[in-house]
Amino acid sequence: MKNSLVNLYPLTKFYFALFIAATVIIVPNYVFAFAWFPVLVLIAVAAGVAKSFLSFILKTLVILLVIVFLMQLFFYPGEEVLASWWIFEISREGLNYGLTLTSRILAIGSAFILFFRIVEVKDFVKSLEDAGMPSAGAYVVLSTLQIIPEMRRQSNTIMEAQKTRGVETEGSIITRAKAFFPTLTPLILSSIASTEERAITLEARAFSAPGKKTSLHKLTKRPIDRVLPWIYIIIVIGLIIWRVF
């Protein structure tokens, strides 16, 4: 079970996340949207990522969901008042809209969180490249992922260095704001200067040479990866027809 799930083609998993997003937008019922969550948890358990999946949701989605829900509950205009307290009024419409909105955010958000738990970004980019994304684009995305942590480290080093020179990073907001510039300016200028060297290195390795490039990193598509996307499309079309008529 674990392997057959994890071994699905990255795009098949991506389409599944899009499929969930499409269905919760088409079906206006919040019970349906909430029902996706236990399904996703089951998939996470089957794929062996339940723990990191749930802790991610706890960190990113839960606070937002509570705020969004309370906001709709108290401020959504509605006629049918269920309860009122001080300046706040809870209406049935507000309750409904709050549940609809939170159920959608939960379903779509957790679908994509799960997607990135079970797919390596490297594989996802490779599958996009196979689907026709320019190889320069794939290079840009992957090198971005490498450069971000590197630049974060550099910015910490620069910040420490500037502190040693006497740049204040504590105190009033003006003092702290002033420290922003000496931290970031040298970092930006030096990283931009390094792109010229990188361009020379890449050209030396025939980066912009025309022709097909071979890759050491290969992904395989199995029959199920051809069938599943069609199943999603058929269900989505079915739901749209059901909704319209």
Place this chain on the structure above:
Amino acid sequence: MKRNYKKDFTLLALLLIPIGVAINFVGFQVAQVLRLPIFLDTIGTILVGVIAGPLVAIVAAFITNSITAIFNPIYFPYVITSMAIGLGAGLLSKYGMFRTIYKAIISGLIITAIAVIASAPITVLFFGGATGNTSSAITATFLAMGQNIWSAVFTSTIITEIADKVISVLFVYFIVKSMSDRYLSKMKYGHLYMKKSNRNK
């Protein structure tokens, strides 16, 4: 259009994209470490727009939000906002709107307007007005005062965006000023900011 699009993505412009994206992330992180009340998470996008043009900036913005989405999918819908900011910065740069500090401030205000127009509908339609940061508290205050959701979100977005975008644009202005002519000469709009060409005009 097709030919233009190829011409914008020179190798150096391509290599500028990861740097721009990383600047967005690092700018945000440094602002957090210094406990500044603003985000400063579009400096890279604006910088790319100013020197490499709108199309490259749109790609940088798209990658920025896609990477954010890996860690927190909630922010992905705002990809529209970031792309609009990149497009705006690129077009403003084309007409020389980053050449003097006064023009840069005006550009900052225009980019604020773009950011507000592009992000308020997303906040209302996707999240019903709340995203869980400080502006939600401001929105809630306006709602409690009896404003409708649209004007409440617009007002609170303007309040949170204006300082953020004007400071980001000014920062980009000073960064571009301190870039070497040699590098600028290789970028699409670099000639606008080279010291030599400025002296001749």
